[in-house]
Every structure is written in C-alpha cells, then in structure tokens.
Amino acid sequence: MNVEEALKDAMTAQVHGVQAPPSMAQQVRRRRRSHMVRFRTGTAGVAVLTAAVAGAVPFVLHDGSPAPAKVGAAPTAAPTGETTAIPGVVVPNLAGMNGKQAFMKLRALGLTAKIETRPGPAESHDMVLETTPEAGAVVPEKSSVTIVIVSNAPTEPPQTVELPQDLGDLGDGRTFGGMHLGYLPEGLSWGHWSGKNGFGDKSYTTTFVVPGVPDGEYSVQVVVFTGAAAANASKKGDEVAKNTYLASLGEGGEVSKDPSATRTISRFLRPDFAVEVMMSPNYGGKLDKADDELKKIAAGITLVK
Amino acid sequence: MTNEDEAAFDEFVGARSTALLRTAILVCGASTHDAEDLVQGALERVYRHWPRIRHDNPEAYARRALVNSAITRARRRRVIREISFARPPEGAVDSPDLGLRDALLDELRRLPPRMRAVLVLRYWEDLSEAETAAVLGCSVGTVKSQAARGLARVRERMKEGVHA
Structure with missing residues (x-):
C-alpha cells in the first residue's frame, strides 16, 4: 500500500461513522435568521424574522386588536357595535405545524412573521405553541404575527480543551521559567495552563487571554527557552532593540507576509535564555499599536532567581 | 426565495x-x-x-x-495544538498498539492546516490538483509542493509505524 492509499484509508476510517444530523438545513435557516436579527437590531437571543411580502389581501371586517391565545383555541367572538371595513387578513390556524411551515404559511398570506422560541419537551420540538394574535383574528395586512415555537435544542456541553498544567498554579501567570513579565497589556489574564519542554529542553510556556475567548485560544503566548532550547527561539525579523527581534511568523515558523501570520517578538536575555512572546492575530487586530505592546512586554521581562 | x-x-x-x-x-x-x-x-x-x-x-x-x-x-488554535502534539501521550511511550492508521492521522493533525487541507482534498476527496487549487484559492504549484511535503512527512511516519 502506498502512502496516498494508506492516508486515504486512515481518513476514511476516521470519518466513517460521521453523519450530518437530518435537521441541518433547518439549523442553517435558524442561524441565518438569528444573524439577520443581530445584524439589524444588535440583539441576540430570540430569533425574530421579518418577511416583507406583498400579496393580494382580502377586505374583511376588523374588530380591534385581539389578545394572545393558545393555538387552536376558538377565535374570539366579535361582538362589537362599531365595525369598520379595513383591509385585513385572517390569522390562520397554525396548530400542528412546525416553525418553517407556519412561517411559509404566514408569508404566503402577506403577513410578517416573528418567531420566538420557548423551551419545551423534545417530542414537540419546533412545533408551533401559540401565536399572537390568535388564530382566526383579523389583522391589518402586512402586520406581524408572532409565532412561539418549542425549542428543545440539546444543550451541548461547552467545548473544553484539555490543557496541560505542567507548572501548576502560576497565580497571575507572570512569573515562571525563571523570568518575570513586568508589563502586559491591560485586560489580559492568565490562561490557566502551562506546558514544559514542548519547544525543546528546557522550555516553558503559558498564555494570557482576554476574558471570553474560547478554550484553546490565546491572546498572548509566552515561551521561555533555556539552555539548549534557546537555539529554538526566533532571531528572525528586525532587531528592534538590543537582542530583541520582531517578525511575523507563519505556520512553520517562517517569516511571512500573510496578514494571518503571528507577530512574534523574542528577546535573548542571555545567549542561553530567550523569551518569545506571540500575539494572536485575532487579538493583535483589536489593538491600536500591537507592535508597541509587544515591544513593551519584551522590554519588561526580567530574570528572577 | x-x-x-x-x-x-x-x-x-x-x-x-x-x-x-x-x-x-x-x-x-x-x-x-x-x-x-x-x-x-x-x-x-x-x-x-x-x-x-x-x-x-x-x-x-x-x-x-x-x-x-x-x-x-x-x-x-495552532500554537496550543503544537504544544499538545509535541508532548508524548501520557504513559504511552512509542506504544506498539498505536496502529498505523492512528499514526498517520496523528501525523496528519500535526501538519500546518493548509497542507493538511491539500492532502484531504487530493487524496480523500480525490480532487485534481487544479480543483484543489480552486478550492483553496492558490496556485497549482502550491498544491503540488504542499502535497509533496505533506506526503513526505506522512511517509516518514509510516516507515516508523512499520518498523515499530
């Protein structure tokens, strides 16, 4: 078996049992809607969807604004003395439909649909629970109808990445591997993990994060190279201060012009003791003067006994 | 719609x-x-x-x-990945149980993401070099060189796997 075949065989075996969930298309639509909402109103959470559709609308008698009610409940009687003929649409009975069917039905009637979700039992997931106004009510054309659908999206456990804790509890994380970081940009806190010898013998590393970044991501990573490992520290790029080098490094540690490359500064405090500080492109992109921050971090490093 | x-x-x-x-x-x-x-x-x-x-x-x-x-x-996730991959798995030092497949997948995961993508598209999806280049938005030459380097690394690992 040649290597291409062996690789194909291994890849096939790895994903053999993987199946996309049947609800994928629905999830995509829901996601699209929620993005539209966030885009438009800046609020996340309840998915509200607006469909602007013009259509032929019948003239019906309107008797005032109806109150919310369970789907399928008898339409409110209309015992009013003063009815006026205004263009209106009868809210259809959406009981038993799923969210998409209900949405399509309303859209077909020229109504604007607002979808809200409410937690409920798994067996009625995505089913319409109630509408406001209720079924049978008459609403002005193009008005909005709120559909409440049951949501039983399984709550996925948050993705956790097992990270090594080789150096134990580092407190604020600023002192490890024989050095101390005198300066860090504001808003960073210790990433609660540390590794030993991942970058050669002996090397130490940890990260600092802006609160809220997902597990496994970093904002700033610091690697201390000592002894033989110091040969692994980068001397690439410009010497921006004495024994201090700043470069954009790509995936293989090569100097790269790619905007997604990682800005990396390394400072040799001794020939056999170097500290490399990397700034994630995500984080660096949010700073005004990312390079200045890296230089300040490098300048603030001191050796500790 | x-x-x-x-x-x-x-x-x-x-x-x-x-x-x-x-x-x-x-x-x-x-x-x-x-x-x-x-x-x-x-x-x-x-x-x-x-x-x-x-x-x-x-x-x-x-x-x-x-x-x-x-x-x-x-x-x-690159940096953190490199660290976790650079560490030998706990307690398993060159475990002979680690099958060839696992070894290959492990090596595949260690490759830079773009190189890995080239191998997946070329050898798992069976796309041509030109199609792979179109998906990745790069030149055919890049696909060729990335595929060759990626395969070389995997081949190296395969030899080790056979000898183990």
Missing part, C-alpha cells in the same frame, strides 16, 4: 451535508461538534446566495467556504 428554491436547498443539504461534515473534521482536525458548526456556517453562506448559485455548482461554493473557514479556525 421561492418555495421551490427552499425545497431545492433542503435537497442539497440532505445530499451533501454528511460529505461536508466529514471534510470539515479531516481538515480542521476538530471534534464533530466544532465541525458541525463550521458546516452550518458554510451552508449559511450558501443559503444567503442560494437563488443565484443553486444552478452553478453550489457544492463547490460550499466546499470552498468550508475549507477556508476550517483552515482559519485550525490556525487560530
């Missing part, structure tokens, strides 16, 4: 989402949960332009969106 568009989108997703999900898992070396998120993101972009692209190879569009976001995501 007409009802017919919607129905065609359902059909497209039903037919292609498993293949896309598998590609996502291989390219970003992610969990199924992460990969599903990536696939949904790519399909959302397809959905947004669906009436326009549905007759014009939507699968290629989806794959391009997916692979590129998978590469981006894998890159973001």
